[in-house]
Amino acid sequence: MTTHTMTGPVIATRGLTRHFTTRKHTVEAVRGLDLEIGQGELVAFLGPNGAGKSTTLRMLTTLIPPTSGTATVAGHDVVSGQREVRRAIGFVGQGNGAGHVQRGRDELVSQGRAHGLSRADAHARADELIEDLDLSAVADRKVSTLSGGQRRRLDIAMGLVHLPRVLFLDEPSTGLDPQNRANLQAQIERLHASTGSTIVLTTHYLDEADALAERVIVIDHGTVIADDTAQSLKSGLGDLLTIGLVDDIDATVAAEQAARIDGAVVERDHDVVTVRVAGGHEIAPGLLVELDRRGMAPRSIEVARPTLDDVFLNLTGRSLREAQEQAVGATDGSTTTDHSNHTEEAA
Amino acid sequence: MSTAVLTPTPVRQTTPDSPVNGFWADTWNVMTRELKPVLREPASVLFAMVQPLVFLGLFAPLLPETPDGSALQWFVPGIVAMTCLMGASFTGANLTNEMLTGSHERLLVSPLSRSSLLVGRALKEVVPMLMQTAIILLVVTPFSFDLHLGGVLVGVVILSLFSIGVGALSFALALASRDSEWVFWTVQQTLIFPVLLLAGILLPLDGAPRWLEIASDLNPLTYVVEAVRELFAGNYPIDTIAAGFAGSAVVAALGVCIGLRAMRNSS
Numbered sequence: 001m002t003t004h005t006m007t008g009p010v011i012a013t014r015g016l017t018r019h020f021t022t023r024k025h026t027v028e029a030v031r032g033l034d035l036e037i038g039q040g041e042l043v044a045f046l047g048p049n050g051a052g053k054s055t056t057l058r059m060l061t062t063l064i065p066p067t068s069g070t071a072t073v074a075g076h077d078v079v080s081g082q083r084e085v086r087r088a089i090g091f092v093g094q095g096n097g098a099g100h101v102q103r104g105r106d107e108l109v110s111q112g113r114a115h116g117l118s119r120a121d122a123h124a125r126a127d128e129l130i131e132d133l134d135l136s137a138v139a140d141r142k143v144s145t146l147s148g149g150q151r152r153r154l155d156i157a158m159g160l161v162h163l164p165r166v167l168f169l170d171e172p173s174t175g176l177d178p179q180n181r182a183n184l185q186a187q188i189e190r191l192h193a194s195t196g197s198t199i200v201l202t203t204h205y206l207d208e209a210d211a212l213a214e215r216v217i218v219i220d221h222g223t224v225i226a227d228d229t230a231q232s233l234k235s236g237l238g239d240l241l242t243i244g245l246v247d248d249i250d251a252t253v254a255a256e257q258a259a260r261i262d263g264a265v266v267e268r269d270h271d272v273v274t275v276r277v278a279g280g281h282e283i284a285p286g287l288l289v290e291l292d293r294r295g296m297a298p299r300s301i302e303v304a305r306p307t308l309d310d311v312f313l314n315l316t317g318r319s320l321r322e323a324q325e326q327a328v329g330a331t332d333g334s335t336t337t338d339h340s341n342h343t344e345e346a347a
Numbered sequence: 348m349s350t351a352v353l354t355p356t357p358v359r360q361t362t363p364d365s366p367v368n369g370f371w372a373d374t375w376n377v378m379t380r381e382l383k384p385v386l387r388e389p390a391s392v393l394f395a396m397v398q399p400l401v402f403l404g405l406f407a408p409l410l411p412e413t414p415d416g417s418a419l420q421w422f423v424p425g426i427v428a429m430t431c432l433m434g435a436s437f438t439g440a441n442l443t444n445e446m447l448t449g450s451h452e453r454l455l456v457s458p459l460s461r462s463s464l465l466v467g468r469a470l471k472e473v474v475p476m477l478m479q480t481a482i483i484l485l486v487v488t489p490f491s492f493d494l495h496l497g498g499v500l501v502g503v504v505i506l507s508l509f510s511i512g513v514g515a516l517s518f519a520l521a522l523a524s525r526d527s528e529w530v531f532w533t534v535q536q537t538l539i540f541p542v543l544l545l546a547g548i549l550l551p552l553d554g555a556p557r558w559l560e561i562a563s564d565l566n567p568l569t570y571v572v573e574a575v576r577e578l579f580a581g582n583y584p585i586d587t588i589a590a591g592f593a594g595s596a597v598v599a600a601l602g603v604c605i606g607l608r609a610m611r612n613s614s
Contacts, residue, residue, distance in 0.1 A: 096450060114376055
């Protein structure tokens, strides 16, 4: 699939930092980010609200300048080469790219013209995208009358008009119902497969990062805390066995038994034992046989493969949901009770 | 959902970067984009005309017949200028809306230059202004208003410059008040009536106290209205017309400068 001739990373950041100052109190939204993303990669920035994902994206798309550090996108500096960067990228922000008083088709044509397509090409490209993104029925209606899912598809179409070398999507599936989310993921995958574009998206949906991205960059408090494939992020964690026994006594014995397994982390809560261990799905049958041999009949057993939520919990000591809730109101553990909601997402 | 997302089945080479458009191509793009909703829903230009038309309807019957022509002849150019000020000063609200919904952000990330984003929007103001002026003249011509087409044509050139300037200032205000629509409306409403009244649109300022006279003399709209009054009456006093052009040119230059600065700082 490597049809491109670019060498070196298509996105590179060095010490990329962004502070926001509101009412004498400074929020360090992004702190010294060092990243390299190669041509054709499909990368997800995963993290809770306020983690710095969107601020990073806004710097990479030239919307805000870094406080310090540098970033290059498609070979151009995001500050000194703003216009060159804008010509190389597509951007689907959190809002709607198409104006609400406009018609979708008009906006697609206008966007194509902005990217230097001839009038005829811009119309042809708009037709193509309207067809591909299933917008034929609504393309000639006022954007404000479209449903959330239709508008989001139009946003994606807007970002794809010029088949950008690098496509940024800021929380593309927020506000979509599960069916539209699945559709959107399929769209992104097909786009990636058919164009070889580099795609960077932010999400706080674990399943989305998991399903979509080849590489997951976990961001928390403005820094990268993990950067790997979803698979290897999870494989380091092991599976979670949850075994229910008839009483506390049995559970204590079972916990002792489980603790003999190499590398297992065992906890007991009354009559329930949890075992965190790599390859748990292969270990579970043997453990059951052993418990049976000692005269114990477990009530239940559950084997859960690790999720990215477990990864996040393991990395930060808090679940993604907790981190999400923390981000509402105060930011970055600041002691001031600033409810201005001035996380980077609000910018 | 269709099965093929992007039409080409084989792997498509990523495209080269978009070429650079010139300033005027970008400006044309922005202007025509802004005009589409106006042309698709022409009735939308009536929004800015509600107040001026109410004033026209309620004031016109009260106007005395003057010896040197009908009072309507004096009053209508003021109403046209008022409509023009109203329409152009409302226009920033469209941008506020675009900032709230996200399309302004999309435009900022596109290769369109910042200056085109401002100038294209400001230039577009001429079109609704022309439509509004035509409507008012159509309404009043059956009454005691004499239509002097030549004068009207010169007059709308002055008003066009004025609209561009006021429109640019309105965009600058929208950019400065960022995402809070109420700030925009508060400032706009606070400024608009003093500007209108000081230009002598509703009442002549003859015999006004000195301070009011000075304030009126400093108001560029005063010169615009005076020039438009003469022109709509079919008179061509060169100094008044020149002052009208100067007044509107000052507003246009100031508006575009301030607007450009605001747009360049936009993020």
